[in-house]
Amino acid sequence: xxxxxxxxxxxxxxxxxxxxxxxxxxxxxxxxxxxxxxxxxxxxxxxxxxxxxxxxxxxxxxxxxxxxxxxxxxxxxxxxxxxxxxxxxxxxxxxxxxxxxxxxxxxxxxxxxxxxxxxxxxxxxxxxxxxxxxx
Numbered sequence: 107x108x109x110x111x112x113x114x115x116x117x118x119x120x121x122x123x124x125x126x127x128x129x130x131x132x133x134x135x136x137x138x139x140x141x142x143x144x145x146x147x148x149x150x151x152x153x154x155x156x157x158x159x160x161x162x163x164x165x166x167x168x169x170x171x172x173x174x175x176x177x178x179x180x181x182x183x184x185x186x187x188x189x190x191x192x193x194x195x196x197x198x199x200x201x202x203x204x205x206x207x208x209x210x211x212x213x214x215x216x217x218x219x220x221x222x223x224x225x226x227x228x229x230x231x232x233x234x235x236x237x238x239x240x241x
Contacts, residue, residue, distance in 0.1 A: 107204055107225035116234045119148060119192045129181030130208035130221040137175040137207035138187050140227075142168075145194035152188040181208070193231045202227040 110123045129135045142149055149169045153159055157177035164170035172189060179185040193200065204225040 107206070107227050109202070109227040109229050112228070113230045113232060114193050115236065116193065116197050116231050117195045118234075119190065121152065121188050121190045122229065124187045124189070124202070124204060124227060126179070126185050126187075126206055126225070128184065129179065130206065130223050132181050133208035133221055134181050135179035135185060135206055136177070136209045137173060137205075138185070139171060139173040139205045139207075140187065140189065141171045141203045142189075142191070143200045143202065145196070146191050146200065147194075148190070148192040150190040152190060154187060175207075193229070195234075197231050197233050200229040200231060202229065 107127075108125045110125060111120065114120055114122075124138070124140055126135060126138065147168055149172075151159055151161055151169070151172035154174055154177065157174040160173045160175070161169045162171040162173070172187075174187050204227060206223045206225060208221045208223070
């Protein structure tokens with residue numbers, strides 16, 4: 107999984123794209139969950155056509171995770187899941203644990219167990235006076 111952009115200015119508000127390159131082996135992606143680190147505010151996960159979006163709130167108004175499910179992303183195709191967010195005022199690294207679930211949707215019985223792949227995305231927050239550029 108990669109994030110775009112991978113670098114943001116402290117305190118900025120932008121849409122961050124979480125990109126998965128493919129499914130799990132030959133299985134299509136059927137769900138994708140991103141956990142949001144502390145300090146991220148004004149979180150607005152973006153809908154994805156054909157998918158159901160669920161937001162998991164923490165204490166307070168800021169969501170702590172977003173899950174897209176119910177859609178299908180073919181095993182050989184990349185996909186993008188987006189979240190609009192405000193990053194902290196303090197420079198540093200933000201880590202976004204993510205879980206990609208894949209399932210054999212052609213199976214007619216319950217014998218096919220879903221597979222999951224764990225990801226960790228990193229976003230670098232640079233001081234507000236810095237020139238923003240990709241590392």
